[in-house]
Amino acid sequence: MSRPGRKLGPIADGVSPAHRAWLEPVRARYFAGGLTVSELARKAGWSKSKVSELLRGVGLYPSWELTYGVLHVLGVPAWPMLRLWRAAAFEAHKKPQWVNGCVDRVVITAGSHLPPVDHRAFAEINRGAYTSYAQVFLGVADCGRTVDEVFDVLWLCWEEALSSANVQKFAWRVLRRSVMARAAHIDGHPQLGPAAFNTVALQQAPPGRKFAQIEESLALFRAIGRLPGFQLDVIVFRYLRGLAPHQVADVLGVPHASIRSAERHAKRSLTAIFHPGVNHS
Incomplete structure (x- = not known):
């Protein structure tokens, strides 16, 4: 059954990663709960406009009092939300006095810490x-x-x-x-720069080969970053972190055969870039 009234809009552009981290699950709980924004606002004891702004991430970063009121109605656990809210508040450049003042004004009475x-x-x-x-x-x-x-x-x-x-x-x-x-992203692709300086090849390169090896590593990491997401994850775990195929399968929650297939396709793509004409089966 659809909610009466205007549909809640999307999360605003420019919401920080830490803010989005807690806002997305709170919105998911709202959409699953069946309340309208007006009903949620009434139960939380805040104005409809304030609750709507909170759920969209628009305006000023919300106070903990407002946030706690909303999540209490939605049944969202308060203790992890408090940590997430604090982290996002500091990412929004809120001063410690403001953050601590907000927290001190709310007594969390439900749920385990x-x-x-x-x-x-x-x-x-x-x-x-x-x-x-x-x-x-x-x-x-x-x-x-x-x-x-x-x-x-x-x-x-x-x-x-x-x-x-x-x-x-x-x-x-x-x-x-x-x-x-x-x-960090370039042209929509994640950058793996920090990992390039921890490769075995770079660590073992002779002094005269260090800069050349750095260039080769960075070129390879740029290419890896352009792989499709699943192949990228498999290559990172297999060759940058040294996990066995069955370990990668366990972490990603996929069949072992999927890891082997993704690894094989990724190797073919990288070989085509660095060694054109070479058949890598």
């Missing part, structure tokens, strides 16, 4: 691989913050993840989206 046990187990199993992947595209500090963000986002939508056909694949989409939102 710890994630569900199965979520914690999932995070423990996958954190290493997620961090390893993120390091290829992001700096060390951004990498850690992004992976922490991903597990908080997964906590927000953990019931949805568990009810999906494949929890691992569901979670990987969240991780990849967060990493790519922060990765």
